[in-house]
Amino acid sequence: MASLTTKELTFIEDELRAEEIIAKTINWCATLCDDEQLKNTLEQLAQFHQENILDLSKYFNRSQDIQ
Known part of the structure; x- marks a missing residue:
């Protein structure tokens, strides 16, 4: 799996926050x-x-371990 860029990780964090607000x-x-x-x-x-x-949290945590 390729490493995600900082920008991509930021997008994932933003989506996590949005999903939390929606829920x-x-x-x-x-x-x-x-x-x-x-x-x-x-x-x-x-x-x-x-x-x-x-x-998203699982994916985000796994991505951070890779970098």
Whole structure:
């Protein structure tokens, strides 16, 4: 695997932060919902973004070990 540039690592960090904000915002919205179906949908969507965070974190950590 080729080393990532500093710019590429910065993009990954930015995406991690964006995914964290999205997941937290969607979870917050879910807590405000009275409609159970909408609440469940929002919780699933937040979970999807939390999984993206884990995937990106794994890739980011592995990339830093390589450099």
